[in-house]
Amino acid sequence: MSHDKFHRVILPLKDKLFRLAWSIVRDSAEAEDIVQDVFLKLWTKNEEWDNIENLEAYCFRTTKNLAFDRVEALSIRKTENIAPESESGVFTDNITPYFKLVETERNTLIYRCIDRLPENQKMVFQLREIEGMSYREIAEALDISEDLVKVNLFRARSKMKELLSGKQ
Amino acid sequence: MNIERIHTLLENYWNCETSVPEEQELQEFFNFGDVPEDLLQFVPLFAYKQGHQTMELSSDFEKRLEASIRKAGRQKQYITIKIFEPFLRIAASVILIAGIGISVFFFARQNNQVFAETYNDPDAAIQQATLALEKLSEALQATEEASVKSLEQLDNLKLDWSEIDSLSSGIPLYNPDSNNNIKPENL
DSSP: OOHHHIIIIIGGGHHHHHHHHHHHHOOHHHHHHHHHHHHHHHHHTGGGGGGOSOHHHHHHHHHHHHHHHHHHHHTOOSTTOOOHHHHHOSOOSSOOHHHHHHHHHHHHHHHHHHHHSOHHHHHHHIIIIITOOOHHHHHHHHTSOHHHHHHHHHHHHHHHHHHHTTOO | OOHHHHHHHHHHHHTTOOOHHHHHHHHHHHHHSOOOGGGGGGHHHHHHHHHHHTOOOOTTHHHHHHHHHHHHHHHHHHHHHHHTHHHHHHHHHHHHHHHHHHHHHHHHHHTHHHHOOSOSOHHHHHHHHHHHHHHHHHHHHHHHHHHHHHHHHHHHTOOOHHHHHHHHHHSOOOOTTOSOSOOGGGO
């Protein structure tokens, strides 16, 4: 077992994987469990690491698949299960009850739009907008072509624009 | 910041023609800049991005992960033992039987006299055994004949057993309190 490789390549992905899992299950505890399961799975399959071409992309795919399996198994109500930390957003310095309410409504609007997106659009949106990954990295992580990444992102952004412009 | 540039960047953003740094520039403007009224509607999207980029796992995640890895390792060992349990039983049985066999072997070697053969030829052994049994038989037969002879001699004496019995019944029993006891000088 190459402990060094685990600590050098896999473990630093933990927060990215957590955010990806969270974007699917919308529950911090569940998302943490998923990331832990992904790491345990990788740890026990250490002899296969050398056969995996892109370990980072493999981690993203495994997390995505586990998260969707978990959602299906638990039937988590995503829109009604917003974790407290997500409600604070960026304006953490001057939170008033009114501001918090407005912020929650804004986030709920975004969540509602994301929830309507097909799986691929949702994943591309998450990896580009939150993780700031390049089209190539997203294509490898989701095992799809770069063109398909662009198409999915374009459609996701268009829907978001329509929603925010009040056209939906 | 030049608002014209923001409008251009935003248009490119919707068309997926912006780079990651340009998107970062937009994000900073919508979160920290002076956003004009006609663009306020897009603030929630960039606020969402800003807020979710900082989401992190809890600080004790790595400790819990290490504990889970250790636990999984122990379970793996237990599963290995469970898989090999039947083989372990068989191995234990073989060792037990082998142990008993070796013990018997060495015990037999140490007590050679008990188990040792005195004759190499089985016929000779049978002859010797037959001879011994014949001698025993002759001895038993001689004893029986002597007993029969003694009984015949007793019969030849023609004793009257009833008189002998009456002699024993006429002798009074000894009573220490009575003077009728037979004195030794009268016998």
